[in-house]
Amino acid sequence: MKPVRIALLGCGTVGGGVVKLLLRNPDKYERILGAPLQLAVVADRSLKPDDVPGLPAKLITRDAIAAVTRPDIDIVVELFGGHEPARALIMKALAAGKDVVTGNKALLAEHGGEIFREAGKHGLAVGFEASVGGGVPIIRTLREALAGDRQRAVYGIVNGTCNSILTTMTENGVEFGTALADAQAKGLAEANPATDVEGHDSAHKLCLLVTLAFGVLVKPAQIYTEGITRITQADIEYARELGCVIKLLAIGKDDDGAVEARVHPTMIPERHLLAGVGGAYNAIYIHGDALGATMYSGLGAGEMPSATAVMADVLEIARHRMAEGSARTHAFGFPIHLMKGASVKPMDDVVCEYYLRFAARDKPGVLGAIASVLGKHGLSIASVIQKDRGKASTVPVIMRTHGAPERSLKRALAEMRKKKIVQSAPAFIRIEEKL
Incomplete structure (x- = not known):
């Protein structure tokens, strides 16, 4: 032949x-x-x-x-x-x-x-x-093996560099800079790692996953993209107290034609399959109407x-x-x-639960003032962690909220900064409890 x-x-x-x-x-x-x-x-x-x-x-x-x-x-x-x-x-x-x-x-x-x-x-x-x-055969799986089903959601750990860094931070108790240097020393991160750690590589991959899963075309500019550079060891520790781990997720959801397409650090339950995907490994977790949930994992680069x-x-x-x-x-x-091109839901309309970290004055009434502003904007509190009271003039206050549109959260945080209820810009991380 x-x-x-x-x-x-x-x-x-x-x-x-x-x-x-x-x-x-x-x-x-x-x-x-x-x-x-x-x-x-x-x-x-x-x-x-x-x-x-x-x-x-x-x-x-x-x-x-x-x-x-x-x-x-x-x-x-x-x-x-x-x-x-x-x-x-x-x-x-x-x-x-x-x-x-x-x-x-x-x-x-x-x-x-x-x-x-x-x-x-x-x-x-x-x-x-x-x-x-x-080496994970996800393209062929979505295109062929799952073609008979309707996909509702795709969650991907699709950047081995970020996953390795977050794994090192979680297991070794180090900050981002130290974990990044370790990844670079091992050849898992580039000398200029911006494309990876700022989430752009994951966003490129999510474009393809969304198209394969939902049959619509999406461009990188339509995807909300946030990297891992602002994740601190404190966030890692508080996530653990909440029963969660932090992963950089590429998330695509199909809500009857209104597509969510976003890349950002996400807290997920530590019992979930994706939580156990460590190091440079990738994993894609898919929800179908008929098949339900399946996961595909393996070495994501190299x-x-x-x-x-x-x-x-x-x-x-x-x-x-x-x-x-x-x-x-x-x-x-x-x-x-x-x-056709995808109709991507604006990030302000996306509903999530949230982890919030405030630096607040250690005095009576501050916690109530924070809760009041959150409630005014439609965010209800699920749990609170307050530590180090009496040890410093400023203490960390950690809150987990129930689900709310991101627009409401941003307005609440903006009001807190304007009224100087908290000492510095609050940090927040989105939570995906029911993947």
Whole structure:
């Protein structure tokens, strides 16, 4: 049988893993396909032959455009990352009749509609399993295994860097800066970790999860995004007293067409399955009407987990190429030309329970004044923790509220600051009790 030939764009961490798998498993892949799977060219501006053991120097090129338009190439694997030149190269590959595999969540979150429409116009496939959850097969699960059900909610721990930092803070009793430095020393965080710790990476991934789960298109600008940089050890400890742990969650909910899409630190019950997902692991917890709750977990990044996801897409697409006339799967499980933009609920309208941390004067009447303002704006108190009374002029006051719209909370906190009921800007963290 004629071999299926691959052009690889980018041979960094994940690209190197793809090369290793292709060199390690040629017999297995040929048995799966009934034909050889061949790496024909690797386009990378800085790659040297010795960087990936076993990679022939003759396969390396600096000319990515020539690589994606070669007539003997069947599948283009884009692992450059970023928006450009990745977008332009993918569009050129599709125009030249090549199927595409990518792990580029930032690109797909912003330009996925354009890319998938172009693929549909040419009857081509775009695989993107590696874009969310690393080696966790969540894209294929939502698109295929759960297609018969209606999904109501998706909760994702989808950034291993943040999860590792929060795990270190929880287990070792250290502050954010120390936990971040530890993650950087272990290679779990970049030298500039802003995209991860400020929540943007999770927001990109949530765009794809919302589209797969609910069948609507959403852009990063529509997603409320808040990172973990303001989480303190005090918050970790008080969460424990409330029977909770703090996780950075990517949350998508479908309330009969009104979609919630948000990324922020969230307190969840310590008994919940997501609470036990530690370190660099990812997990996606899904609620369906018929199936109920299911969870999918595994290593969310790294060379081999992500390379495994890339190869799963390559093999699936290669199977379609081998079976002449077979229909290609819709990338999101829905015909792209029928999909509409999401109507995303404003954050002010989102109803949550809240953890509140105040710095208050240690004198009579302050607690009552706080409760009065909260009640005035429709927030009722579920529990109160007050410590260190009599030890300092300012003491921490911790409150947990019942559910209320975020608009009401913001108005209450603004009034407290204006009236100087509390000493500094109050901190709050949203609580998801019933995931």
